[in-house]
Amino acid sequence: MARRHGPAYWQKHLEAWLQSDLTQEAYCTQNGLSTKSFYRWRRKEKDALASAQSSLTLVPVSVVGTAATGSVIRLHSPGGWRIDLPAGSAPWLANVLRHLP
Numbered sequence: 001m002a003r004r005h006g007p008a009y010w011q012k013h014l015e016a017w018l019q020s021d022l023t024q025e026a027y028c029t030q031n032g033l034s035t036k037s038f039y040r041w042r043r044k045e046k047d048a049l050a051s052a053q054s055s056l057t058l059v060p061v062s063v064v065g066t067a068a069t070g071s072v073i074r075l076h077s078p079g080g081w082r083i084d085l086p087a088g089s090a091p092w093l094a095n096v097l098r099h100l101p
Contacts, residue, residue: 010041 017027017038024042028035073090076082085093 007041010038011045013038014042014045 013027013031013033016031017024020027022030024038025035027033028038071087073085073087073093074082075085
């Protein structure tokens with residue numbers, strides 16, 4: 001029966017292949033890997049990256065009122081994460097958002 005390797009094993013090889021100047025087929029031959037498995041794990045990696053990139057959605061917001069001492073800028077997502085920044089961070093945050101792709 002063929003030996004099965006998990007995501008960490010294939011991630012290590014995908015990173016090593018990217019650092020090499022070899023084609024995928026040449027890398028697999030040199031390292032005794034199944035090209036079919038390598039292509040499958042490469043596709044999984046590409047799909048995961050595409051999914052992660054497409055899940056980011058920026059929505060317009062409006063700021064009402066003035067920042068009082070001790071107030072915060074709160075960012076939160078439908079997925080549940082939340083970031084609290086001091087209200088004085090607004091210029092920094094605006095600059096970061098302007099530079100997003």
